[in-house]
Amino acid sequence: MTTLRIEHHTTYRYTRPLEFGRHRLVLRPREGHDLRVASMSLEIFPTHRLTWLRDVFGNSVAIADFTESADRLEIRSEVVVERTPPFPMEEPHPAWKTTFPVVYDSLEAVVVSAYQSSSYPDDVETLRPWLDARLPPSDPADAEATIFALGKLVNEQIRYLRRSERGVQTPAQTLALRTGSCRDMAVLMMDAARVLGMAARFASGYLDCPASLAGRASTHAWCEVYLPVLGWRGFDPTIGEATSLKHVVTGVSNHPRGVMPISGMFHGVMSDYIDLTVNVKTERLEAAPQIAPVA
Secondary structure, three states, X not given: OEEEEEEEEEEEEEEEEEEEOOEXXXXXXXXXXXXXXXEXXXXXXXXXXXXEEEOOOOOEEEEEEEOOOEEEEEEEEEEEEEEOOOOOOOOOOHHHOOOOOOOOOOOOHHXXXXXXXXOOHHHHHHHHHHHHHHOOOOOOOOHHHHHHHHHHHHHHHOEEOOOOOOOOOOHHHHHHHOEEOHHHHHHHHHHHHHHOOOEEEEEEEEEOOHHHHOOOEXXXXXXXXXXXOXXXXXXXXXXXXEOOOOEEEEEEEOOHHHHOOEEOXXXXXXXXXXXXXXXXXXXXXXXXXXXXXXX
């Protein structure tokens, strides 16, 4: 087991005191068999009322309703998570392989369909020939291998470029520019997987990496694809690797808008806005010693 502290500090600055509308925060990591939230603190300025809920995707979401004006909006989250390897330990063998094209169980079809529809339907005719020309032939006995090949293709074809602009590029825009942020690359992989008939979703969270350890990182994004028996399989096209314990997911959605770390509005004009700063820092902590039970 490994323990990780994650500090996430976001500040919006304005030219004058403004009123803020409701804000939606997707900052609490999703817990499961491989991750547990040991502690979390959330500091928000200005004065507000905070409500926690779970959305349709099972994400923990905080809703902030502000009760005073201010010339800045500041959100500081600190969370400590305990990460353990998946269990049972993954030992791939033929019985666990999924055939390609993927066929989903009829009991899951309604839910799966929400993750098979393209987020950008107009881009499908751009994605299809790109996949036909560049994606290696698929192994009909191993759908997961197709996922990994697709992720590596995005990683090889698109150069990472950190962007401060809001929103995401469409898949066609990313292919045309041949550059994109982590969220742009995740969207490209997600919609490409859907063109191949697979259920895919957008994942947002943190990456434990040299930049975050140095305190100069931001939030991260990648793609997850659902396979029968195997479940959701993550791949990070930005680094060209399958997801691992260094990926801490805070939210998943069938569309990138569903898991923006912070979203909301202010009452004013665009000239009131000065800038936004985001800083993510991680620290690896010593795991607590495991005490054997008394016989």
